[in-house]
Amino acid sequence: MPPSLNLGRRMNPYTLPADQVAADPPTQIHPNWRLLLRETRTRIWMWYIGLIVLFIGLLTPVTYRIVSEQVNQRLREEVVEEVAEFRQELATAQIRNTEQLRRFMLDYLQTEPIEEDQYFIAILQQQFLQASPVELPEAMQPGSELMEIWQTLQQPTHGEQSVRDPAVIRVIYYAEPIEIAGVLQGTFLSAYIAADEHREVRATMRTVILVKLTILLIASLIAWLVCGRVLRPLRTMARTARSISESDLSRRLQVEGNDELAEVAKTFNEMMDRLQGAFTGQQQFINDVSHELRTPITIIEGHLELMGDDPVEQQETLALVADELDRMKRFVNDLLLLAKADQPDFLRPEVVELGTFLDELHSKAKVLAVCECSLAIEPEIATQQVYLDRQRITQAVLNLVNNAVQHTPIDGRITLGATIAEAKLRLWVRDTGTGIALADQQRIFQRFIRLSGPQRSEGAGLGLAIVQAIVQACNGHVELDSQVGRGSTFTLVLPLLTCGQRNQSPQSS
Numbered sequence: 001m002p003p004s005l006n007l008g009r010r011m012n013p014y015t016l017p018a019d020q021v022a023a024d025p026p027t028q029i030h031p032n033w034r035l036l037l038r039e040t041r042t043r044i045w046m047w048y049i050g051l052i053v054l055f056i057g058l059l060t061p062v063t064y065r066i067v068s069e070q071v072n073q074r075l076r077e078e079v080v081e082e083v084a085e086f087r088q089e090l091a092t093a094q095i096r097n098t099e100q101l102r103r104f105m106l107d108y109l110q111t112e113p114i115e116e117d118q119y120f121i122a123i124l125q126q127q128f129l130q131a132s133p134v135e136l137p138e139a140m141q142p143g144s145e146l147m148e149i150w151q152t153l154q155q156p157t158h159g160e161q162s163v164r165d166p167a168v169i170r171v172i173y174y175a176e177p178i179e180i181a182g183v184l185q186g187t188f189l190s191a192y193i194a195a196d197e198h199r200e201v202r203a204t205m206r207t208v209i210l211v212k213l214t215i216l217l218i219a220s221l222i223a224w225l226v227c228g229r230v231l232r233p234l235r236t237m238a239r240t241a242r243s244i245s246e247s248d249l250s251r252r253l254q255v256e257g258n259d260e261l262a263e264v265a266k267t268f269n270e271m272m273d274r275l276q277g278a279f280t281g282q283q284q285f286i287n288d289v290s291h292e293l294r295t296p297i298t299i300i301e302g303h304l305e306l307m308g309d310d311p312v313e314q315q316e317t318l319a320l321v322a323d324e325l326d327r328m329k330r331f332v333n334d335l336l337l338l339a340k341a342d343q344p345d346f347l348r349p350e351v352v353e354l355g356t357f358l359d360e361l362h363s364k365a366k367v368l369a370v371c372e373c374s375l376a377i378e379p380e381i382a383t384q385q386v387y388l389d390r391q392r393i394t395q396a397v398l399n400l401v402n403n404a405v406q407h408t409p410i411d412g413r414i415t416l417g418a419t420i421a422e423a424k425l426r427l428w429v430r431d432t433g434t435g436i437a438l439a440d441q442q443r444i445f446q447r448f449i450r451l452s453g454p455q456r457s458e459g460a461g462l463g464l465a466i467v468q469a470i471v472q473a474c475n476g477h478v479e480l481d482s483q484v485g486r487g488s489t490f491t492l493v494l495p496l497l498t499c500g501q502r503n504q505s506p507q508s509s
Helices: 033-038 040-093 098-111 145-151 195-230 232-243 260-306 311-340 354-368 390-406 463-473
Strands: 118-124 127-132 157-162 170-180 183-193 350-353 372-377 385-388 413-421 424-431 477-483 487-495
Touching (some): 040 098, 040 195, 232 260, 260 311, 354 390, 390 413, 390 487, 463 487
Parallel strands (some): 372 413
Antiparallel strands (some): 118 127, 157 170
């Protein structure tokens, strides 16, 4: 029975396989708040809400500070404008003495309109004269610390004063000293208290915060729904992964769009294609191995069961059994070689004189061939020294020769050759056999693939697979040029490593 393929499936913590629902307690089927917190959707949503709350928390005091400063700046400009108007009125009045100044200031305070929280204050000869409106806040009344400062001013002054009175909070003022004949006679002040303005700012900020929280709530609900929609392909992927079993690897995800999730879905489908191909190949490999081993075992069992007491018959049976065991041994050795092809110690390269090496290959190939076998090399190649694994390359070339023998008639011809071009060593085996159809030219390098030929094949269809494994371990490749009825040419294309490059292993170059 073929071994099962373990796909390493991870179960969603909220959903159990159908064969476990009845066995596990019901409490494990439904999510709780701890499992909910582990969801990617929840974490993304919490990060989103956290960032919005952080921005709102930072933006609110900054906004309050900016708006408050704008209010204060507007009040500063207004007190300056009021004092400028007073200065113009004073210049047209042509005041000549203190009494005229007193009457002018009193008339101005009575006739000049004022805004809410605005105050005009007249000081004559460093003494409080009158204010408009008459009732001043406690922090600005005669005898207060602020009034004593105003009474001693000698030059135009723009100032602000914070007070503890919650009805005032801050006083913004501009003072204009008045001189007659070069002598300081009085001071006119325009002042604003900022309490009501700042209360309006705070009320506005409370409204803004309430609106922001409402928007945050609505945005949170929308973000939760959007996160669920964005992550829906991942949930679909999880359901698809859970539906995959050892007997059904055909499920795939639907790829929509060109974003990252579409790329993930595409990658998942490609991974499943590879897994399905590997699983199918694994099953086919096991079936092929079972078939190849079953045949000699059946032959051995049958002959042993029928073996009689005749010594001659016994010797014939033992010879047949030994032959079948040798075939099984070769088969197992070939499988081990293919398994070791990816190991670091698979290749053992050495310095090889190419001409001598090719002569050795030719001598060994003539023993295998039942037809004429020749060697064709360029003269300058004979003296070339290269760095390669003599035994592995010999094994690959002789496998090609053996393959050529099986598909070449007795009156045919097999030729070995070598060329060097573009830093590549090309070893080729050419035959005049039956040739290989185009549809079979890629398939023949797979394991257990055997094509019919003039000669009876004793192998298991691993020869060309071994050739390709050896050449790929050398960082090379195999080229095939074949026409049906005219023969085939197999070429091993290997990177040319000279003696000066001997420290560079083919597997690491």
